[in-house]
Amino acid sequence: MSTRPEILYPLFAELETLGGIGPKSAKLFENLGVTRPRDLLFFLPHSGVDRRFRASVAEVTPPATATVEVTVGRHHVPSARNRPYRVELTDALTTFHAVFFHGNPDWISKQLPTGQKRIVSGKVEHFDGIAQMVHPDHILKPGEADQIPDFEPVYSLTQGLTQKAVMRAVGEVLTRIHPLAEWVDPTLKAQEHWPDWHDAVLKAHMPHGLDDLSPHAAPRRRLAYDEFFAHQLTLALARSHMRRGKGIATVGTGVLQAKVRAALPYAPTGAQERAVAEIVADMASGQRMNRLLQGDVGAGKTLVATLALLIAVEAGGQGVMMAPTEILARQHLESVRPLAEAAQVVVEVLTGRDKGAERRAKLEALKAGKIHILVGTHAVSQDDVEYRDLRLAVVDEQHRFGVAERMRLGKKGQAADVLVMTATPIPRSLSLAQYGDMDVSVLDEKPPGRKPITTSALSTSRIGDVVERLRSVTASGRQAYWVCPLVGESEVSELTAAEERFKLLRAALGEGVVGLVHGQMPPAEKDAAMAAFQRGDTKVLVATTVIEVGVDVPNATIMVIERAEHFGLAQLHQLRGRVGRGSEASTCVLLYQAPLNESGEKRLAIMRETEDGFRIAEADLEMRGAGDLIGTAQSGLPKFMVGDLEHQAGLMAVAQKDARKLLADDPDLTSPRGEAARVLLWLMRQDEAIRLISVG
Template identity: 55%
Template sequence: MRPALLDPLFAPVSSLPGIGPKLAKTFAKLVGREDEARVIDLVFHAPSSVIDRRLKPGIAHLPEGAIVTVEGRVDRHQPAPARSNAPYRVYLHDETGELTLTFFHAKADWLEKSLPVGETIVVSGRAEWFNGRPSMVHPDYMVPAEKADTLPAVEPVYPMTAGLSAKILRRSLEAALERVPDFPEWVDREIVARQGFPTTTEALRAIHHPRDDSDIELQSPARRRLAYDEFLAGQLSLSLVRSRMRKAKGRPVRPTGTLSQKVRAALPFALTAGQEQAVSAILGDMATDTRMLRMLQGDVGSGKTIVGLLAMLAVVEDGGQAVLMAPTEILARQHYDGIAALAERAGVRVRLLTGKTKARDRRQIETDLADGTAHIVIGTHALFQENVAYHDLRLAIVDEQHRFGVHQRLRLTQKGLSPHLLVMSATPIPRTLVLAAFGDMDVSNLTEKPAGRKPIQTVTIPLERIGDVVGRLRDALAEGKKCYWICPLVEESEAVELMSAEERHETLAKALGPDKVGLIHGRMSSADKDAAMEAFKSGETRLLVATTVVEVGVDVPDATIIVIEHAERFGLAQLHQLRGRVGRGAEASSCILLYKGPLSEMGRARLSVLRDSNDGFRIAEEDLKLRGEGELLGTRQSGVPGFQFGSIEAHGDILALARKDAGYIVNKDPELVSERGTALRTLLYLFRRDEAIRYLSAG
């Protein structure tokens, strides 16, 4: 049960004054929640910068472009002439000079009421100079001089979304902050003293009421306190889950080698040294009665699947079953196509189970799993639904790990007698991030590419030269090559002038022939997506226009060119993932990054890292330096630790401290029943890590 203390914070935002259903939807969009936003989401919506309104130099001395506050007497109004686009102007003066306030499309009666002639008023906004005269266009604030103290001297600036005004956000935030209770202290007293942490309640108030820039900086005491709370909640949740998983003893796997030898003999290539090391590390982990918790990281095309298959065969040789879970239907089917053909040569029965499996087939598969007829099953989330029972599940492999939460993995592992767990990721994750997201998991890295793969040639080209690129594709298609064209959006949105996939598909179909160009995007039905992929694989279409649905794992070995439009909009890791869709066969491949200039410094740095390197691990480290961990693994929504307050680069010291502290707590008070333990339960609920509490036998 969530502590009653937190109930006001977990009430829907519509419980705050002035928030109706429409505004509640806007707030949900702002804080990135698919369901309804809660009051806590607003409290955790930290400002990104501040506006300092304390500069009052006098009208004659206003610095160009600066935010200033001016006190002056209103002299006259100059309404716009009828039927003209000219602005409405109001003139005021102080002892140093005259200031023009400029308003476009403003209501005259409202301005006359707000700025009465002869009154002394205070205005605040951005100062501009035209023809040697100071002006202010649409001041942010205009109040009578006697109400000057209502003006915020320092005003926090928040990330915003369409349809929301700063004024409404501020009002709602203030109402949300009133609901913040005095929390019990869940951080060790010694750490609080040594780090100079304020209480969590003080920290939240300080973040939203900064006195200057330094109050919202990453190293401010308030920000560090909230980052520590967030890290501690995450690490404690991982530690509780992990200790629970470790307690359930694993069963040693004793492979005979008969099946894996048959599969190895059927492979057209020898395993790389890295693959051999990974296989022996996995078999070594599974040979003990402690459950394996290993992550297999490999760059795009480094051959993780074959390592996973050999691990599954080891389990089958010992009479057990294995599952491989992928995040999408396309990926699950692809794994199935690759694995089933090999495994069946060794007489191993492989099944595919996804949300799209027909009811009759599903019943048969469920029977095969329950009686042990099926040895290996590959699928999506459907693998751990209530009615799926296993005969003897000994190994669970989770692909593209970061798309699943810790707790989804747990539900899967509860299916068997605590199976061994191997997670695979094609997004190389820097060590610090692995620790933050997954705790102390053992990691195997595959850094070599299989023999015969050629490096991908990467070039950057400005969008103005798109005609040249289309010409080059025409030649490539005439030679029988296959190409991808990646667009960042599905359909036109006024807010972002990006070429949508649908429109780009239309223009390319006109230029290259409609029968040659296919289209695939996230809003299509699964059947249409599969059909588009199939047509591209079989060569019926030669150019596939796609959104990032093809980012992970889609395998068309004879595709050799990929064009990524608006490359400056993608993260480095994502660009590297997309680039990995080509270069999967023996032919030389190329990646064309189309960008819209002028590039920001970060944009330039990002594209040049990609141009100069094919090494996913180096790219991931650079991405972490350039952008921070929140976006490193694709979007914040992908279930990775996109931290709200913490930053791995800025707060690495307290992340290490939180991990150590979490380990200490779980050792000393595994059920969280002490006074501090009870406070920590509140912390876990506050940061929505309450799933971990269900793993405490006491609650």
């Protein structure tokens, strides 16, 4: 089925087919992410107004909404233009005023004729000791009272759009939906007490009270699950598509790996051994490997990746390792080369800097199979880069790299296996949303000999003490990082902040002791500054956050983070992980500007309590929400309209399991439930998935 099912046509028509929506209001709806009638189904109310009947406005505590029956009294017509028009209204217990600014007297006297009974509903406030209702939302005759809902849903708006307009549009879309065949697993549906899809949509838009607006309300959980399930089905299809692409069984001899293991100063951790075993099994299976290696800072991902690359070489093939930046690519080279040399394996680097004859020579050697392992930036996946027999692609620091790039790199070999490494511990729900098409290995142990890092928080007023401490540390030959603040809206740029700090430290610690690296430097200068610090020529490196990922200087034992309250938890954790890489005890100093706000205080407290990246990531998710956590814009994390990864995290794991099982039982989605799932994919605009089924 590669055309949209007919039952969904009305939901994918133009918005202007809804009454009351013209080109102008269609534009306004677009600001809310609503471009088709279907989007309104998942555009749920975020709060509501209690409009149940009261005997009197005296029963509510202002400011609050009340709906009461009144007898209309005197009209006070304003004497001056800027005075409001007031009408006295008497309910069962008290008299209050209806107030109209710039009101039309004819309209008001028609709506509220003196001596008659009316139902009014609106917000009650106190003014000069008298209760008043400014511009009532509803004024009706007693027989029309049922037009006011007991609980009125409230939708997000954009300038120029009213609640009435949104409610009218939603109301019309709700008349266009029909019951659809069920795609949710029947056992799960019964267990969760979920309504049918059709009922869930109606109930979600017609809440009876605040409880119905909670992410835990059954209709909302059901609709969130539908979104997660469609997303996981797409990832599962991509995964089975990748696996169906013929893989090559890559079986190592173990000879080269044994040489590297013999050269190691310590034994690998249990977690490293487990990850290597999972990779060995994947590579030997003859199906394409698509695995995520997730490990906290310093958990030893490089060793696991190197052993995996050696399996490819042992089997007579080649491996490539790809990093997002030049600095990281060169650093991987530094880490991999000594290990590979122990096994007489040829490692070469390729970045955007390679030009002309030098680049051509590398490409020829690669094509001839004389280079066993290539390390580089995305230059390694360009069209003219040909491998003799690429078996394994290792991709570092995933979130700059979406599903599409993973697939492109995988296509370089006949059917290269793909191993993705990330040093960003991601809470389980997010990693499933982002990497649901992959199998995951987690490194959750630190290699032996790594000392814990002492973390302290100091107010910026004590910066002098910190500089003194650096003086004694550098005198004894150790090194330190000083990370400058993320400057937000102030006049100074991050660059100015870093340069100012650099001058101050250079004046305090002496010429030649302090280096500077920031994002606006030309790459060659940046590399030179990093290299000088890595060699130990400079003792203190002043940096903006460019050093966040992957820089490895074992002799650096102090990390100072200035204005730490401006950084997110994940970033603080990444930065702290730059120290504690050698045998010496290390310290991280979080400098903050007092007074701290509540969330700043909480973040610094978590950093002092734990070094466990996964715990920190969970706390970060709780505090900031999913979108901010990975910076949704560049994360490849999908946007969900109903699904809420903080409060409904458990559903994502269920959705992944269910989607994989459905595809295992029914790979072409032709069973009744499979057909229903296809309709869901169309409903959720999962075009990628639909393409994969029709290619199937």
